[in-house]
Amino acid sequence: DTAVSQTPKYLVTQMGNDKSIKCEQNLGHDTMYWYKQDSKKFLKIMFSYNNKELIINETVPNRFSPKSPDKAHLNLHINSLELGDSAVYFCASSLKRNTEAFFGQGTRLTVV
């Protein structure tokens, strides 16, 4: 069983479209994250959730809207996609905020 799973793994879409990436963790963790890794391989935090509550929004454009329907899921919806949104997006979870994080395999988003 995959601990942190993301779907889809690859996503190619046109500028202006709206898309969603889903994330699920089966570890019983309280905290979930979204990270973005750009073309230069720099990993940056986007959002952190704890018990379905938004804790961190790291100056991400409001076209990005995370949603946590329950503790096991943290989905990422992106409106009006732009070329600069092309990146690999990683979901992660940790038991608590101060414990090690487990990452999903990533979603490679390409905006054309």
Place this chain on the structure above:
Amino acid sequence: DAKTTQPPSMDCAEGRAANLPCNHSTISGNEYVYWYRQIHSQGPQYIIHGLKNNETNEMASLIITEDRKSSTLILPHATLRDTAVYYCIVRAPSGTYKYIFGTGTRLKVLA
């Protein structure tokens, strides 16, 4: 969270120990040292963490200097599958809900 400095790249012969250094000279007393790695195209993987004592698990050993200003991650018998980018992160237990990744060290294990 304290800033860390790592060499951009290192090579290691297969079967030999890989020693990856990390400098964290501004670390505070309650901050832990975490190590993660990212194998090509995969999500980052937790390796080990420690506060002041040396730590060992099935993947690696972590040696933290007495003044805690630097640490070394040791992979005792590196294999080709250990080729990855290794990130050293310093983080307080009561810190914000995030890990701040730097540029890491690209370790290449050579056959």
